[in-house]
Amino acid sequence: MRLSAVVVSVFLVFSSSVAAQQTFPYQLSNKVDFPVLGAGILTTGISIYLDRRVEPLLEEQIGILEIDKIFGFDRYSTRYYSNSAHQFSNVTALSSIAFPFALLLDKDNRAHSGELLLITLEGALINAGLINFTKTLVRRPRPFVYNGTAPLELKLKQEARYSFFSGHTAVSSYFTFAGAQMYNDIYPDSRHKTTVWATAAILPILTGYGRMRAGKHFPSDVLVGYGVGAILGVLVPRLHRL
Template sequence: MTTRYTFPSLLLLILLFISCCLPAQGLRPYNPSNATNGILLGLGGSITVGSMLIDRKVVPMSELEVKGLDAANIWPVDRFSLRHLSFEADEFTDKLLLTGFAGPFFLMLDKTGRDNFDEMAMIVFQGALLNSALINLTKSTVKRARPYNYNPDAPLDLKLRKSSRYSFYSGHVATAAYFSFTTAQLYSDLHPNGKARPYIWAAAGMIPAAVAYGRMRAGKHFFTDVLIGFAAGTAIALTVPALHRAGGE
């Protein structure tokens, strides 16, 4: 299991290291406006505050509610997660997620990345804020029971926690997708003719895919949870840099 999870993360780190050692092109692809910054920061901040207020009203399921859950009501495509419970998989997805966090920093290894540090830092922060805000808002609003709530082998105390209602959608997958694809998009903008581009994009997709599989094996999320998480994180990763590109405001 360790090999399966660490391979894609190591692959992305190696590719990023190689790509950032390529000759710098001196590009300045980003020209963010105050309006763009204000809208993104305001939107992310507002959703964050709203999600916190909603989350305060979320209460854990009672033992009676847990016992009343019926696996027959779960869509067939989501039933894979019902028969899995792995604390090891849960731990490894936590570690694998750290790879995505580190990705953007590897873009600082060449001059082009360092020249665009201020703009890239703002892009990464704004996207991360918006990604986190949407995750928290959706979880606290939907309150979908996690797969392990249907598993008789899962500890009861785990099922009675507030977090057991935060299945939809997967924050791990959305965050892994966001940071991985943001790194790939930033690299593509900084190195439009870089030969490593297709490999970096392919590797960027492997990390959230591996996290998604691990979250299902851990019994933490259904397939639809990780699918939407993947899509949401990717959409934010592609949209925020586009809003900051020169001439694209």
């Protein structure tokens, strides 16, 4: 799956229903914008502080890790380590970011670009803050740390302790669900809503699958990341609805 193909297909779906738009459904409000932005800034600041206190795993610590202590559901990812799967997840995650911005193909939406961009930014900021805060707090070793085929130098890096939860999946889920929710609100009578929501649901699944096959995340990391991103993607636009 190439990034350009995904972006073009998403743009075509969004732009095919511009005639269905009704009254622009969103309005900015200090009562909503300041708390959401504040939460994103606060969690990001705390995560930066905690990140400085996270020490990489030592070779001795890696040597005593036991797969048997991992919940059976999560052992799936310890069998895999793949750079191609890592690149695949990068492509699907980047493709997901196009969703909200595809709405700007409609000239009527471009008149409200400030509102759309700020709503998207607010959710993206709090999503990123939650991702980084949780990673630096939990410090869960990634699946590849348990895999003998993964290079030791990678296991000894700080980021090898940032498995929970999956940032790629959460980012992918946030942007696709935010784009789908805004599409749903702006074009309530569109016949393409089912297609948009289905695409919004599938792209993060592909991203999460790539992260597991890359050995970067456990299934539980992916499930939590998917849920966090989806909830924020739906909730943040709804908080701004008229």
